[in-house]
Amino acid sequence: MSAVAVFHADHAAHLQEALQAHAAGLPVFLGNPRWSEHDLAEAARQIPRGTLVKGNAPEPRGLGTCDWPKNWRGRVMIPTGGTGGKIKFVIHSGETLRAAALGLRDALVARGLSPILHGVTCTPPWHVSGFMPAIRARVTGGQHLVIDGRFAENTALPSVDLPTPGTKIISLVPAQLSRLLARADGEAWLRAFDVILLGGSSMPTPLLAEIRSRRLPVFLTYGSTETAAACALCPPEKIWSGESVRGTPLPGVIFATNADGVVTIATSALGIGLWPYAPLESPWVSGDRGDIAADGSVKISGRADRVIITGGEKVDPARVEQALLSTGLVKEALVLGMVDARWGEVVTACVIGPESAESALRLACEALEPAARPRRYVFVPSMPTNASGKPDREAIAKLTA
Numbered sequence: 001m002s003a004v005a006v007f008h009a010d011h012a013a014h015l016q017e018a019l020q021a022h023a024a025g026l027p028v029f030l031g032n033p034r035w036s037e038h039d040l041a042e043a044a045r046q047i048p049r050g051t052l053v054k055g056n057a058p059e060p061r062g063l064g065t066c067d068w069p070k071n072w073r074g075r076v077m078i079p080t081g082g083t084g085g086k087i088k089f090v091i092h093s094g095e096t097l098r099a100a101a102l103g104l105r106d107a108l109v110a111r112g113l114s115p116i117l118h119g120v121t122c123t124p125p126w127h128v129s130g131f132m133p134a135i136r137a138r139v140t141g142g143q144h145l146v147i148d149g150r151f152a153e154n155t156a157l158p159s160v161d162l163p164t165p166g167t168k169i170i171s172l173v174p175a176q177l178s179r180l181l182a183r184a185d186g187e188a189w190l191r192a193f194d195v196i197l198l199g200g201s202s203m204p205t206p207l208l209a210e211i212r213s214r215r216l217p218v219f220l221t222y223g224s225t226e227t228a229a230a231c232a233l234c235p236p237e238k239i240w241s242g243e244s245v246r247g248t249p250l251p252g253v254i255f256a257t258n259a260d261g262v263v264t265i266a267t268s269a270l271g272i273g274l275w276p277y278a279p280l281e282s283p284w285v286s287g288d289r290g291d292i293a294a295d296g297s298v299k300i301s302g303r304a305d306r307v308i309i310t311g312g313e314k315v316d317p318a319r320v321e322q323a324l325l326s327t328g329l330v331k332e333a334l335v336l337g338m339v340d341a342r343w344g345e346v347v348t349a350c351v352i353g354p355e356s357a358e359s360a361l362r363l364a365c366e367a368l369e370p371a372a373r374p375r376r377y378v379f380v381p382s383m384p385t386n387a388s389g390k391p392d393r394e395a396i397a398k399l400t401a
Contacts, residue, residue: 005047007054007055007056015134022074029089030079033055043057046276049061080225098139100230103253114165118142123176130171132171143163150179168195175343178207181207193217198218212240212242217236225271253269257291264284289301310337320365334350335349338376350380352383
């Protein structure tokens with residue numbers, strides 16, 4: 001039994017290859033064809049030798065585990081990280097993927113919706129948000145489509161032909177929903193769906209206001225690659241009423257916080273480990289700060305680490321800072337994610353150096369993935385610091401606002 005690594009740039013071809021391999025019981029690595037050469041090389045070091053590559057990627061040269069592939073039937077390795085951060089593959093089994101699908105199904109059934117989940121993939125299928133709609137459809141007997149999620153202004157919106165009965169679901173990131181609502185025909189197209197799952201980055205306040213005013217069937221989601229996408233939902237009526245946005249756990253999910261105020265998650269949908277050797281233990285420490293209410297709902301206040309999520313892509317600020325400093329044109333650099341109505345967050349660079357250096361800094365960052373390139377530069381004479389002498393991120397954020 002050989003593993004398969006899928007790197008097709010075409011979304012439909014990528015998903016078809018991955019699902020066929022998964023259905024055949026083969027271990028599958030979902031690869032991101034948009035990774036930089038650095039990230040593709042890192043993926044090749046991790047994926048075991050002998051893995052069959054579908055698409056354009058370097059030949060794998062990693063080592064398998066001691067029982068590879070004997071006990072790995074049906075495992076799916078879904079990437080997280082990259083875009084400047086270290087690539088990791090979260091290992092999911094058929095059981096964890098099924099648990100995630102059934103958790104969402106049961107939450108929607110409790111609201112009177114059909115247990116048959118029809119899904120649309122319009123985000124990259126190497127992301128968990130693009131892969132899980134197909135899994136949910138397979139588990140619940142629904143149908144699934146892959147469409148172009150760019151929703152460009154000068155093109156017609158794609159036809160969505162899904163059967164009735166069944167719950168029609170589309171998963172979007174905020175940038176996509178904003179793009180659709182800016183179109184004259186966008187709202188009518190969205191209303192063909194019973195459920196709009198919205199997540200992947202922080203929620204801009206103007207977009208929440210749009211959802212409220214139009215009373216769209218949007219469910220804000222909270223989840224991760226480790227939890228096989230959504231593990232909590234904030235339903236439409238709470239958004240419409242202007243209540244505080246809190247996520248109600250899906251059936252079987254339990255939230256708590258540790259001594260550092262970081263959210264922990266216990267769920268049967270939790271991946272079984274990080275490739276190749278590190279197990280994930282439940283309750284899993286998410287890396288998100290938040291608070292848990294008496295009813296078990298969660299409100300996320302931000303990341304405990306520095307990861308920026310822009311348009312659904314994760315960016316490691318440290319690598320962007322290194323690219324800026326390597327030019328020799330700036331004395332200090334701090335990269336932040338600033339709230340943005342379209343992208344959720346935008347990569348913003350605060351630097352000590354001459355404003356005349358901006359063109360050269362932008363050129364240096366062309367070596368980074370598009371999502372990691374700063375969209376804004378703020379030049380300051382000195383970097384604010386806190387009492388311990390470390391950069392005062394709150395003060396710096398005010399400078400870049």
